[in-house]
Amino acid sequence: MTPFWSDWQPLTVTPTPNADTLAEILDGGQAFRWFRSTEPATLRSSKSRFDKLKAPSLPRGAGGPADTTMQTWRGAWAGCVAELRLDDDELMWRAPRTLAAHTGPALHEYLAADRDWAALADALPWRSDAHLAHCLTAFPGLRILRQPLGETLLHFLCSATKQIVQIKQMSALLAERHGAPLYPLSTLDSLLSTQPHRLPTWAALAEIPEVELRRCLLGFRAGYIHQTARFLAAHPGWLEATAARPYAEAKAGLCELPGVGEKIADCVLLFGAGRLEAFPVDVWILKTLAGHYGLNNWKPAQVAHFGRTHFGPLAGLAQQYLFACERHAAGR
DNA sequence: GCACAGGTAGATT
């Protein structure tokens, strides 16, 4: 019988992130559909339904220090499912065989593998900014994902005053209950009850009653998502065209959507449209710029303007470094 | 039981 997963294959990214940075890229607030498939060795004694998954592919020698940090990440985006792991300082990937041919190029795009993210970080003004320099050192190889635009908008409409784990829960419920299956049910999925689904499209969301959305833990965000879905379904291509306009126009356009303010608009442009000049300002950035840059009591819009002028055309990348550092310092 | 969480929109100064 043909194995369900493809063989592990290398994915060339520059630079290769370490395990901490990879976790920050996949699970640090840019994306919300990546889950660790295996736990650190210290937790392996606890019962896990994923235990049976890792047996065939345990890397390197058993018992070595590397085992404590070895993780496999499983994620879904658009029509793709993939697993990622670090192996001898190389990023490896695999996908269900039926999707593998499509997933390779899709991963390249998703991870923005065409860019040298060390060179981009080096272009930030860290030489005159000691705190930024510190953050660059803490998460070497951090990158900004290029996620599907519509999914990014949906995730950040879910994000208002919610923690990452809760956003991931909303996303999982939306996909499971309202999204199309990613591939025919496999034996593996039957055993584990993990048949993955896409997120619902905006056209599909437009047909879902608000009360139904609320059952996906969306709370007051359900109204925003419902109204935004109605608008987007009635205006095909509007989202893509809007995101492609010059930064100020794109942001203003997105802010027309119900539930989308400056912060969410910047997140959508940065994480879903590769617009690195976008500088989302949330409570963490507000806090870090107050603490390290003396911007006490500045309003979010003022901080956003400061960020774009101080950090320049790659301000969004700087923001991600600052964000990761601040959350890490707070023990998140 | 109660504050708080990757905000936004509408009302009220």
Next chain:
DNA sequence: AATCTACCTGTG
């Protein structure tokens, strides 16, 4: 124009 507040609900 700047500053409150309500909005849902899981988590600690």
